Amino acid sequence: MGCSLHFFIHLLVISLLALRGLVFAQNGIQEAEREALLALADELNNSFLHNNWTSLNCYNIVMTPYWYGVKCTNGRVAEVVLENMGLTGKIRPDTLFNLTELSVLSLKNNSISGNMMDFSQNQKLTQIDMSSNMFDGLISNSLPGLAFLESLQLQDNMLAGSIPAFNQSSLKEFNVSNNGLTGAIPNTKVLQSFNSSSFSGNPQLCGSPSYNPCSPSNNDTSSDNSPKPSGVSRFAPILLVIDVVGFIVVVFLFMIYCRKSKQLSNAMNMRSSRPVEGVRAEKAVQDIEVSQRSEGYVESEGGEGGGGERGKLTFMDGVERGFGLHDLLKASAEGLGKGNFGNCYKAMVDDGPAVVVKRLRDLRPLSHSEFAKQLQALADLKHPNLLPLLAYYYSKEEKLLVHKLASNGNVYNRIHGGRGTRGRVPFRWTARLSVARAVARAMDYLHLNPPKSTTTTTTTIFPPHGNLKSSNVLLDNDLVLVSDYSLASLISLPIAAQRMVSYKSPEFQNYKRLSKKSDVWSFGCLLLELLTGRVSAHSSPPGVNGVDLCGWVHRAVREEWTAEIFDVEIAVQRSATHSMLRLLQIAIRCCEKAPEKRPDMAEVAREIENIKVVVDSEDSEDLSQSITDDSMSMSATPSIMNGH
Template identity: 55%
Template structure:
């Protein structure tokens, strides 16, 4: 393992010493491969497609071939990959020669290959691709083999006239075969649903061929069934071994589960075996490479510093999986608990570049910002350390335990305090932004990134991550990149943060799950459109969460905060207020004397005259603002 890590470090230094043009091409190809990985979300690709993808004629990623440091082949056959690959997914691969996604479950249209002049072999057979055969294939002068059979393609066959093309198969599609053909293409016009040609082989039909194909399919079905059975048996054996391993390391006198990893113990309170297995694997990776790595870099008080060995020996509790990696609560002996966030999908930065960005993030100091305590950066591992917030995040506080007796209502005064704290934190980021490094000071403002400390102090976390993430990945995951201006012009700005803050306010006021903060697999609501409709149709009172709508005296403040949220959610960025103005307006909203319900009947308080009187004011604010 030691020589490999030394080689990795040498390769990384060599790459960054290349000319700007080669480095830019390397980064473009790397970002495009990351975007392709995110499209498929394949377990093997997620684990293997990290670090350097290639160096000279050596490739480090499964399914990727390289020549002179450039990607020349992408071969991902029979992987069970699914999803629609974007039309411009291969624009950055100007040296691409071979592309094969044979025998997967790809959907959508065939990609655009106009930027891949060196393509020689393309195999997209046995998928679920639809639409026409793209005319960009006609510009590939060196194309020798084109395999498109067993898809759902429609339309006519383009006029392929490349002299290099020797093999082409478009059978088992819904292709329209030409009635006459003066070129080298052989197509059965009597059966417009089938088309194929080869320079040395003509298409044949008849009962014998059908029987032959049926026999082959039967053999493959039997092989597939046997494979599934063997995989099931293998999985059961692995699961049984994992359970025995967990039981062997369980302490008899404690309820917590202890996993021993190379002499380093992690103490977990979660009971799900899948989480324990995941943490065990990640911690084992850290321990295995411990001697080859540096130490933690602390950003503040040096007296509070501790070493990587101390961290690895701490008891740990899994907190969850985030967009950029898993988070753990680590409790060191004699010290306050810290949160360790293990990052992935970061830009390929040098140590100096990463250290500069960390100093920029650490220089932001505000009572409502969660400070960065320390970081750890190597080719293999990237860790952030934060202070542990004892009362969790705002997402769990607002949406957790709904409809149960254990639920503690989140009343108006608390929500107003949270809105004020978040606004002040974002205002500070905007006034102290380093535009040379961070385009958007936060970029991912949502409920799960708003933490509540022991005394319910609001702490905003994950600010500045936009400077560390490649744009294709940020566009898929960060909230700011879902703003209207990014959808229209592919541009984010300070106003994108204001839009994200408006979405957060609407979720805080309505108690409904926003589409922008909903966890994967859970459907949320487009609160901007829903609230605008409610205001336009004058059923404003139904907007507010029942936990605060029962507080009759809080109605004026709730309406004022709703006005602020609506202005923040304007589609046109120039119409949104700046954060300084937003803070001033929220500071003018007063808390109520009592945080208890003032009416037993929710309907009676909601239809109170104070709501209907002020609804027109909200309606004026929302009118004519390009929703």
């Protein structure tokens, strides 16, 4: 009996020591996970996470976790979901190594940059969403080794290189679209099961299931040691004759090409004999002139045909402005970049105004009369806050729009350009409120006087503007001008759905519906951009990753961290806080997901007019300087300089 008792006591002591060791080990693992999360917060440099990730209750099995975006199971970190928070910074490859129980990771719709993390220690991952960020470099080779991975979302980043050979049978969702990936898509059963949309937006990617075939060098399955057909030698003389004839044809075509090239070169030398200022958009000029010749257009501005005068600009008010198409072709031209509907050029006409010429592309097939009627409907819209159309040019191959140049760029550049530099003049509250009022007035006018579509080939309902965003709000001295309005009826529907802001509204994404309320939603996004100083994901220029402002602001209000919403350049103006909150309330109502819950533009414009202007010491600089700050427009990104 004594021996049995002695053995039992020893067994109990050993069990207690083992249990204590397990507790210490568990605490050590939890502490390592906590350190990993704190390191992640440091790398993302987000004040909200620093203030929120402070307690230890994330590891309490009974109590509800307190750490925002972190979910724990059995005291271990199982999910990290940090979406639409405007996070920046770079994450080290090994930051997540200690989160070995992690099954869900989502960082979508932020601005995180750098190379992708190493997931080799996170073998229980089932869902990874890193879409709409700024990750670059290669897709991590650790991803194909995740045996339980079900969903991988890497779209809308800056990833390069080839796609690894994913072949996990568990993988059901996969998207790497809109990156810079190259090479052939691996011929694995899993990757070949996804459709082309999972790989779109990578011009250098080839092979099935994309629509871009691989060149023989990328997809050559033949072997140099393969047996040759026994009858090849019999056809050798015939092949030799074909080669000789082909060579003669190539020489003949080359001689013709040289003669034509010399003629074109002489013509270009004659035109370029005078001094040229700035950067001439030669390729654009050549294309326009060649298209004129191919359609029988004469060099002088005259001649009839095609439903209008060939080779001649049509001025919308019927009054010529002292220049014509020939003057534009001779003018010093500076490329302003690519826009949603075509390339834009700043043309400096001799003894004339500086204008912006937009070469339209991706248009619906319109006759000259249909095109003219559509543009006349736009020209009939008269409002001091709408950018007027000066003239247009129509031919089979070329369609041009001519606008006055807005001398101080656009609101996108005024908000975001030159941040952190000494030369930036702060964009204060009074100036931003003036922009909001001017745009509201213009939109109210458009909604009360919507241009009628004169074509009969479509029954699609277009919003009166359709593409309202900060880069389409121009600054011209003390004027605020809304541009690019009502162009949807000219553009082919697939292109419009891909590029125009209204098509990114919740009602189109969910139900393929558009209305005037789609414009109201776009206006709400613009107000949030003015208030927060953040780039909107719905209207960001190519290559710039924005934030889902509507979702981000709704979450900020719901979780009562509203103080972090306002841009630092206006947050310092304490006396204007009440006015900012009123405009924020209007913006949130405009961004309601259900269109019927949004106000009409007339109501919105009226409420913004009633917001009281408060000027304090922080807002004492000249209003026109705050709105138009020349230093910003000069250093702005060319592709979004003049609202295109």
